[in-house]
Amino acid sequence: MWAKQINALANAGYSDIRDIPDGVLTNKNHQRVWRATTANKEEVNLTEISAIKDWGWPRYYIDFETINFAVPRWEGVNPYSQVPFQWSCHIHHADGEMSHIEFLDVTGGDPRRSCAEALVKHIGQKGILIAYNAGFEKRVIRELAQMYPDLSGALLEMNERFVDLLPITRAGYYHPSQKGSWSIKAVLPALVPELNYSDLDGVQDGGDAQIAWVEAAAEKDEKRARIANQLLEYCKLDTWAMVKIVEVLESKIKPTY
Numbered sequence: 505m506w507a508k509q510i511n512a513l514a515n516a517g518y519s520d521i522r523d524i525p526d527g528v529l530t531n532k533n534h535q536r537v538w539r540a541t542t543a544n545k546e547e548v549n550l551t552e553i554s555a556i557k558d559w560g561w562p563r564y565y566i567d568f569e570t571i572n573f574a575v576p577r578w579e580g581v582n583p584y585s586q587v588p589f590q591w592s593c594h595i596h597h598a599d600g601e602m603s604h605i606e607f608l609d610v611t612g613g614d615p616r617r618s619c620a621e622a623l624v625k626h627i628g629q630k631g632i633l634i635a636y637n638a639g640f641e642k643r644v645i646r647e648l649a650q651m652y653p654d655l656s657g658a659l660l661e662m663n664e665r666f667v668d669l670l671p672i673t674r675a676g677y678y679h680p681s682q683k684g685s686w687s688i689k690a691v692l693p694a695l696v697p698e699l700n701y702s703d704l705d706g707v708q709d710g711g712d713a714q715i716a717w718v719e720a721a722a723e724k725d726e727k728r729a730r731i732a733n734q735l736l737e738y739c740k741l742d743t744w745a746m747v748k749i750v751e752v753l754e755s756k757i758k759p760t761y
Contacts, residue, residue: 509534541680546694552676553753559667561598562631563750566591567742568644569713569735578614580651588644589615589717592739593626594747602747606740610732612721620648624658631665636688636746638668669746677753688745696748704741706734713738
């Protein structure tokens with residue numbers, strides 16, 4: 505539908521969103537992008553982001569990296585299934601203390617069991633889990649639970665505590681620099697300009713991470729260690745990015761007294 509509207513606007517002679525007159529765009533989200541772009545300033549919906557105030561503690565900011573082979577390497581894996589080989593988690597406690605835990609398996613073996621065990625070991629039974637597009641993380645955990653019945657109870661309990669940061673950010677914040685995108689890589693430099701994925705060495709997105717995993721699994725010693733470090737730094741930034749995004753959004757919520 506958006507593509508059809510773009511074509512219609514182009515046929516009407518508009519090549520820049522800032523040239524579109526007020527009232528032409530009817531979709532509320534498109535109108536928001538138009539307002540912020542023409543005004544060249546961020547637009548914040550305090551009602552939408554105020555939900556963050558109700559989150560409990562501790563807060564587990566978590567992100568997975570996965571590999572999806574067309575021809576599975578391991579038993580019990582379907583073609584193109586997302587197999588988790590890595591996760592990062594920043595833990596924010598009620599007293600302000602921040603800690604970080606992570607998991608990475610670049611041996612080339614099946615990483616699923618060790619990944620699931622690490623989750624059960626390190627993710628506490630209280631507090632919320634926060635992800636950006638949480639449906640992906642929940643699916644990965646659900647598939648691990650199906651694979652390992654002895655861990656399924658603890659894993660599925662985690663899934664009941666997820667909060668998705670993406671729809672809150674999408675509904676509550678927009679900056680012209682995002683250029684119509686609410687991916688974390690578009691939102692992060694808008695809200696936290698001192699952080700940027702382009703500053704990372706080697707691995708800067710999920711596609712890079714998959715390629716790096718394959719390369720690391722085929723290497724040994726120093727080269728494998730170097731690639732592993734790149735993977736760790738990338739995934740760590742994913743969860744730290746969520747921490748900082750929430751921090752900035754919380755700062756925009758006005759006190760209600």
